[in-house]
Amino acid sequence: MNLSRREFLGASTALPLAAQISIANGTPAWLAPYREPAARLIGSALADTFAWERIAELTDTFGPRLSGSPALEHAIGWAVRTMQQDGLEHVRAEPVMVPRWVRGVESLDTVTPIPTRVAMLGLGNSVGTPPEGIEGDLLIVTSFEDLESHADDAAGRIVLFDVPFTDYATTVTYRTSGPSRAAAAGAVACLVRSVALPGLRTPHTGMLKYDAGAPRIPAAAIALEDALRFERMQRRGARVRLRLRMGAQVLPDIESANVVGEWSGREKPDEIVVLGAHLDSWDVGAGAIDDGGGAIVMWEAVRLMRALDLRPRRTVRTVLFTNEENGLRGGVGYRDRHRDALPRHVLMLESDSGVFRPMGFGFSGSEAERATVRTIATLLGGIEATRIGPAGGGADIEPSTDAARIPAMSLDVDPSKYFVYHHSEADTVDKLDPIDVARCVAAVAVMAYVVADLPERLGEQS
Amino acid sequence: MNLSRREFLGASTALPLAAQISIANGTPAWLAPYREPAARLIGSALADTFAWERIAELTDTFGPRLSGSPALEHAIGWAVRTMQQDGLEHVRAEPVMVPRWVRGVESLDTVTPIPTRVAMLGLGNSVGTPPEGIEGDLLIVTSFEDLESHADDAAGRIVLFDVPFTDYATTVTYRTSGPSRAAAAGAVACLVRSVALPGLRTPHTGMLKYDAGAPRIPAAAIALEDALRFERMQRRGARVRLRLRMGAQVLPDIESANVVGEWSGREKPDEIVVLGAHLDSWDVGAGAIDDGGGAIVMWEAVRLMRALDLRPRRTVRTVLFTNEENGLRGGVGYRDRHRDALPRHVLMLESDSGVFRPMGFGFSGSEAERATVRTIATLLGGIEATRIGPAGGGADIEPSTDAARIPAMSLDVDPSKYFVYHHSEADTVDKLDPIDVARCVAAVAVMAYVVADLPERLGEQS
Numbered sequence: 001m002n003l004s005r006r007e008f009l010g011a012s013t014a015l016p017l018a019a020q021i022s023i024a025n026g027t028p029a030w031l032a033p034y035r036e037p038a039a040r041l042i043g044s045a046l047a048d049t050f051a052w053e054r055i056a057e058l059t060d061t062f063g064p065r066l067s068g069s070p071a072l073e074h075a076i077g078w079a080v081r082t083m084q085q086d087g088l089e090h091v092r093a094e095p096v097m098v099p100r101w102v103r104g105v106e107s108l109d110t111v112t113p114i115p116t117r118v119a120m121l122g123l124g125n126s127v128g129t130p131p132e133g134i135e136g137d138l139l140i141v142t143s144f145e146d147l148e149s150h151a152d153d154a155a156g157r158i159v160l161f162d163v164p165f166t167d168y169a170t171t172v173t174y175r176t177s178g179p180s181r182a183a184a185a186g187a188v189a190c191l192v193r194s195v196a197l198p199g200l201r202t203p204h205t206g207m208l209k210y211d212a213g214a215p216r217i218p219a220a221a222i223a224l225e226d227a228l229r230f231e232r233m234q235r236r237g238a239r240v241r242l243r244l245r246m247g248a249q250v251l252p253d254i255e256s257a258n259v260v261g262e263w264s265g266r267e268k269p270d271e272i273v274v275l276g277a278h279l280d281s282w283d284v285g286a287g288a289i290d291d292g293g294g295a296i297v298m299w300e301a302v303r304l305m306r307a308l309d310l311r312p313r314r315t316v317r318t319v320l321f322t323n324e325e326n327g328l329r330g331g332v333g334y335r336d337r338h339r340d341a342l343p344r345h346v347l348m349l350e351s352d353s354g355v356f357r358p359m360g361f362g363f364s365g366s367e368a369e370r371a372t373v374r375t376i377a378t379l380l381g382g383i384e385a386t387r388i389g390p391a392g393g394g395a396d397i398e399p400s401t402d403a404a405r406i407p408a409m410s411l412d413v414d415p416s417k418y419f420v421y422h423h424s425e426a427d428t429v430d431k432l433d434p435i436d437v438a439r440c441v442a443a444v445a446v447m448a449y450v451v452a453d454l455p456e457r458l459g460e461q462s
Numbered sequence: 463m464n465l466s467r468r469e470f471l472g473a474s475t476a477l478p479l480a481a482q483i484s485i486a487n488g489t490p491a492w493l494a495p496y497r498e499p500a501a502r503l504i505g506s507a508l509a510d511t512f513a514w515e516r517i518a519e520l521t522d523t524f525g526p527r528l529s530g531s532p533a534l535e536h537a538i539g540w541a542v543r544t545m546q547q548d549g550l551e552h553v554r555a556e557p558v559m560v561p562r563w564v565r566g567v568e569s570l571d572t573v574t575p576i577p578t579r580v581a582m583l584g585l586g587n588s589v590g591t592p593p594e595g596i597e598g599d600l601l602i603v604t605s606f607e608d609l610e611s612h613a614d615d616a617a618g619r620i621v622l623f624d625v626p627f628t629d630y631a632t633t634v635t636y637r638t639s640g641p642s643r644a645a646a647a648g649a650v651a652c653l654v655r656s657v658a659l660p661g662l663r664t665p666h667t668g669m670l671k672y673d674a675g676a677p678r679i680p681a682a683a684i685a686l687e688d689a690l691r692f693e694r695m696q697r698r699g700a701r702v703r704l705r706l707r708m709g710a711q712v713l714p715d716i717e718s719a720n721v722v723g724e725w726s727g728r729e730k731p732d733e734i735v736v737l738g739a740h741l742d743s744w745d746v747g748a749g750a751i752d753d754g755g756g757a758i759v760m761w762e763a764v765r766l767m768r769a770l771d772l773r774p775r776r777t778v779r780t781v782l783f784t785n786e787e788n789g790l791r792g793g794v795g796y797r798d799r800h801r802d803a804l805p806r807h808v809l810m811l812e813s814d815s816g817v818f819r820p821m822g823f824g825f826s827g828s829e830a831e832r833a834t835v836r837t838i839a840t841l842l843g844g845i846e847a848t849r850i851g852p853a854g855g856g857a858d859i860e861p862s863t864d865a866a867r868i869p870a871m872s873l874d875v876d877p878s879k880y881f882v883y884h885h886s887e888a889d890t891v892d893k894l895d896p897i898d899v900a901r902c903v904a905a906v907a908v909m910a911y912v913v914a915d916l917p918e919r920l921g922e923q924s
């Protein structure tokens with residue numbers, strides 16, 4: 001279904017237009033009262049570039065916001081103050097202890113054939129090297145199986161997992177598990193070809209996970225260009241010897257916080273729709289795409305309801321999680337702190353794929369809940385964001401949605417650019433389009449408002 | 463004119479095909495004998511990816527090759543040895559003293575509002591800062607006029623020339639002259655928005671030129687993203703204070719060399735066609751586009767003539783210049799060493815715009831010479847490289863062509879990508895297409911062979 005903008009904005013007729021459209025489209029009668037508030041939310045979201053400007057303010061002012069960094073704590077303080085100024089209710093920072101990985105000075109150089117620098121970024125959670133670095137001949141492998149078949153060659157070497165990016169889930173296993181797999185085979189350090197689309201010699205960082213059973217060796221990402229270079233050198237029979245230097249270290253855990261702000265329900269304030277995203281980021285770029293944009297969009301959806309004086313039956317709560325990138329302590333902390341209230345969480349919606357042009361939502365829940373969500377999404381025809389995908393969720397909300405079988409939703413957007421910028425220096429606000437960001441706000445605001453306002457709980461519509 | 467590949471490759475007919483085509487197209491009779499060797503040169507160049515592989519070998523093995531670096535001297539040694547193995551004649555390194563600017567450790571950080579790193583590259587020839595860096599509030603100007611109108615505000619500040627890229631000649635003046643203009647107004651350091659097309663937070667370095675009349679202040683390039691960020695912060699009224707740290711220094715001049723190899727003329731060996739490009743590069747990226755590709759293409763054109771046993775009447779000489787980027791000592795050194803022979807230089811051709819898809823040549827010379835060159839270029843119809851532009855030349859050949867009024871030519875290529883990669887870490891061989899590189903070799907080989915072989919000197923054809 002596609003409604004024209006004119007219909008959305010409510011031309012007046014003898015019978016209420018909303019009722020006419022419902023009848024014409026065969027949508028359930030319960031949807032009709034939501035056409036007018038949906039139109040107001042969409043119209044207001046698209047009326048200016050406020051949301052984009054706020055992403056810019058966040059990311060320009062505080063830059064990257066790694067867990068444990070002063071920048072993240074400054075950003076958390078700003079978010080609390082600004083939510084309060086916006087008039088959100090029960091605004092607070094809910095403390096969580098987070099890990100504190102610090103990158104330090106780092107470099108990768110060829111030693112043989114001659115000294116040249118290689119673009120790199122150490123992986124999050126990696127141990128450092130001794131100050132003089134770790135030197136080893138390069139062994140290139142293209143899969144875990146390839147590593148097994150060259151296991152005799154790995155001892156004392158620096159192993160590169162040279163795996164082309166297909167999709168994130170497939171390729172990222174080499175970043176998370178590769179270092180311990182290489183260590184188990186005797187490698188002294190590990191490199192991974194960046195889990196990303198082609199860039200401009202752009203390395204992309206991200207988390208590794210050490211296995212208990214293998215030595216902890218330092219690990220870093222290199223850019224596509226250098227992986228291709230090493231492949232060519234290997235084909236030419238050139239010996240490539242490298243020196244990796246990383247000052248990375250893990251400091252003691254430190255206090256951080258999830259930022260929470262609400263718009264309380266007028267009838268059932270204890271029932272909650274959560275709009276979540278994470279405020280922390282990696283320590284490169286400015287964390288605009290991952291995930292400052294998501295954080296601002298979720299917050300904006302609530303601000304917009306308040307600004308339009310649209311107070312739904314249930315509470316809408318925005319949660320700006322901490323420590324998504326390297327620990328998930330924010331998501332786990334939310335679950336633990338709100339465990340008793342989780343059964344009264346009607347829906348949790350997360351945005352963590354960048355706030356590019358919205359296409360709809362991924363959704364995980366019952367078929368009845370899905371049917372309702374699908375119906376609500378028809379209100380987003382004017383901004384072409386009606387698609388309801390087969391699965392939804394997000395890293396921050398998953399601890400809670402898993403614990404209490406809460407319907408889980410993700411904002412789905414145009415996926416074509418995310419992995420160009422993801423976890424790199426290029427993750428900055430100029431890559432986001434202000435109109436697309438406004439569309440994301442509109443989509444989230446309409447979905448959240450209607451779910452929060454339904455007379456019966458989500459999925460109980462007849 | 464466009465000849466099909468089949469015609470180029472010489473289908474046999476009763477009358478020689480070349481003569482038929484000349485008559486059909488109204489081209490002068492002198493061109494006819496060159497159709498067959500041109501077809502062989504083009505066919506051989508396009509038969510494999512040898513040229514691209516050699517650019518890869520050069521840039522993979524030696525990496526960036528700044529004047530005064532061991533890498534450049536290693537590359538020069540390799541080029542001499544490899545040219546000799548190729549069977550080029552009179553291969554030698556002609557010594558030139560070059561300047562030695564060394565970047566050192568460098569960084570740019572915001573101090574206010576909070577500490578964040580800014581992507582940057584110091585400009586070539588810049589002085590360094592004291593070890594603790596130079597701190598100053600940011601002043602953004604958009605032109606020299608804008609600087610004049612804010613001259614009262616510049617004292618003690620770090621001035622950013624925030625000038626959108628239009629074309630290189632226009633925009634580069636802010637990189638070359640901006641630092642001294644800012645210093646004259648009292649600035650303590652200077653930043654320039656990179657002279658480049660948009661990238662992925664990619665700073666682009668390049669040369670500055672200090673005026674004798676102003677203090678020498680340190681200067682660096684920042685990426686588009688950070689220039690836009692600072693603009694937004696200024697619009698929001700935020701104070702931006704920066705700290706620039708640069709360990710740059712100028713060490714004493716050091717010996718380098720132009721690499722020269724020849725294919726001697728069979729009748730007039732003292733008359734010379736020079737095919738030039740520069741082997742040095744900036745100290746970032748791998749100098750594949752600027753200008754390792756050009757160097758290999760020029761050399762390849764000569765290697766191909768030798769491999770096909772096509773020895774023209776005059777000598778074809780490839781010159782791989784040193785120190786184009788930060789001194790032009792290679793070009794000046796060639797002129798001075800060969801001053802007496804310059805009048806016998808029939809043509810000098812330089813490639814320094816990347817070896818992307820060739821479109822033809824720029825040419826500066828007499829109208830008679832241009833008419834001959836235009837006729838020769840018709841032989842390149844099959845690879846669509848027939849265009850002869852209004853002006854040609856290059857930084858390395860200009861000292862010579864200016865000194866002796868030598869016809870000057872540049873290889874003209876698709877210009878759309880050059881300023882994405884130029885002087886950045888992203889200047890690597892994977893950005894070049896092997897077929898386009900082969901086309902460049904073909905175009906240069908045909909043009910050089912015919913000019914070198916003409917019975918009368920270039921421009922004296924009737």
